[in-house]
Amino acid sequence: AQSVTQLGSHVSVSEGALVLLRCNYSSSVPPYLFWYVQYPNQGLQLLLKYTTGATLVKGINGFEAEFKKSETSFHLTKPSAHMSDAAEYFCAVSVVNTGFQKLVFGTGTRLLVSP
């Protein structure tokens, strides 16, 4: 069964510092992987996704993630944190069964950005 593990429930960085949020997956088939962001009192917004092709995917707000099959990882990075990046980030793997997709989420990582 597909699953996702996010290491670190909280990550704290200073404004301008590198952001690294870790995600490891388990999948018996080639995975489709997603990062979602949740700002306070809002829904989940897609940051980026990996389906096939280029293993380095770029998303919105300067985020990117690299699919590494050998490490079963899909870590999210951003070179320079902004105060506005403070939010909860969820990694998810897509499970497709008879053509219908469901998302299996990790437990989330709360990113804290200090001035």
Added chain:
Amino acid sequence: EPEVTQTPSHQVTQMGQEVILRCVPISNHLYFYWYRQILGQKVEFLVSFYNNEISEKSEIFDDQFSVERPDGSNFTLKIRSTKLEDSAMYFCASSAEGSYNEQFFGPGTRLTVL
């Protein structure tokens, strides 16, 4: 930009009462989903819905839960007799295609069962 909306934003109910959570998916989407997030835990899949029927449901989605698309715009989740453990944030999502395409999420309804 089109978005998924959910009402109410917060629902408080007594144990044993029925609740209906409402969602308006993006208008040209065909696939609909409910997820929930118990406080401090991960977001969990509940059910997917296509062509007026359930396509998949999780083990959480027992006989107390039902979904319906009563008209061309709304998608509802009903819990017949709420339990304390149903307290959670419930997210509705929709997508244009079932496989591999982005699911657009609503802001959620926080359900509190007393």
